[in-house]
Amino acid sequence: MDRDVVAWDSPEPLSGPLGVPLVDLLDRVLATGVVVSGDLVIAIADVPLVRLSLHALLSSVNERVPAPWADGGPL
Amino acid sequence: MTHSDSPARVPDSGATYVFAVCRDTRAVNSADLTGLSGMPGGGRVRLIASGALTAVAQTVPAADFTDEVWQPRLSDRREIERYARAHHEVVSAAAAAGPVVPLPLATLYLDDERVRRVLADEAARFHGALQRVAHHAEWGVKVYRSVAPPERPAPVPERPVAASAPRRGAPAPGAGLAYLNRKRGVHDRRERRREEALGVAESVDAELRELAAASRRLRTHGAALTGEQRVHVLNATYLVAADRADELRRAVGALRERTDAQIELSGPWVPYSFVGEV
Numbered sequence: 329m330d331r332d333v334v335a336w337d338s339p340e341p342l343s344g345p346l347g348v349p350l351v352d353l354l355d356r357v358l359a360t361g362v363v364v365s366g367d368l369v370i371a372i373a374d375v376p377l378v379r380l381s382l383h384a385l386l387s388s389v390n391e392r393v394p395a396p397w398a399d400g401g402p403l
Numbered sequence: 404m405t406h407s408d409s410p411a412r413v414p415d416s417g418a419t420y421v422f423a424v425c426r427d428t429r430a431v432n433s434a435d436l437t438g439l440s441g442m443p444g445g446g447r448v449r450l451i452a453s454g455a456l457t458a459v460a461q462t463v464p465a466a467d468f469t470d471e472v473w474q475p476r477l478s479d480r481r482e483i484e485r486y487a488r489a490h491h492e493v494v495s496a497a498a499a500a501g502p503v504v505p506l507p508l509a510t511l512y513l514d515d516e517r518v519r520r521v522l523a524d525e526a527a528r529f530h531g532a533l534q535r536v537a538h539h540a541e542w543g544v545k546v547y548r549s550v551a552p553p554e555r556p557a558p559v560p561e562r563p564v565a566a567s568a569p570r571r572g573a574p575a576p577g578a579g580l581a582y583l584n585r586k587r588g589v590h591d592r593r594e595r596r597r598e599e600a601l602g603v604a605e606s607v608d609a610e611l612r613e614l615a616a617a618s619r620r621l622r623t624h625g626a627a628l629t630g631e632q633r634v635h636v637l638n639a640t641y642l643v644a645a646d647r648a649d650e651l652r653r654a655v656g657a658l659r660e661r662t663d664a665q666i667e668l669s670g671p672w673v674p675y676s677f678v679g680e681v
Contacts, residue, residue, distance in 0.1 A: 357507060
């Protein structure tokens, strides 16, 4: 596992302008409801969650059912 | 791997990046946006008015906002953080002057005229969203369940060996059954914990929804992000009236005492999650 990714959840090192944890911020600025669509299309809303970092950041088993553990998971 | 740092080779007439839409009020017009840098490589953060609405916008190099540039950027931790925080900083600054409808990261138009046209065409929806979020803030609530200590070998009930005589070369009698029982025990315990965790998540959500004007479930985060010691069971977000914020904080405090789950509260946020459904 990429240890580097774990640090994202820690509020301390994320000293952005407003001190908001990055993970919470991305949950909002990426997944925010689209009121209008822009002219230049950047596929963010349906980011293919295959790449290492963002996948780790936003991954879940299922969006609707809060069951992030796969079979054989930690529970 | 920052594409943005390489100088554009072709002249770039720029695209108009829109951070948020708000009412065209005196407060917004006098809001100090000059200190904001906005997107890397962008121009001055400014307002584009149309009718009773105004967009908080900025000219950015179009070459830096193509899908090709952004796909790798979305998976580059430093880059995505840089852009997300730049976006958030401007949205938050605008929100200090009144209600805003934040737009998703990287919403771009070809020019200011296009922005004005969208403001005019979508005016009813923007006003609806502004009305909805005025005097409200978004609060995020995440619930984690700590992971059980490593499971001890399950106690195997002593069972009398089956009466039938073992065949030669066959495994010890009852070994298969014991194995199955053990597996079943592990499985049952895991199921039980999982159901308990879901139950806690549901009751936290149900209670907080009572205080909220609206709520949404965001996706939960995997172990790579939460660590191995806990499982993320609820990632919910609530639109809460400004005068009920204290009530929400107290409710979260009470839930923390009543359950053994870890509950994290974040906010107040500009209501990012509550502007899309109007």
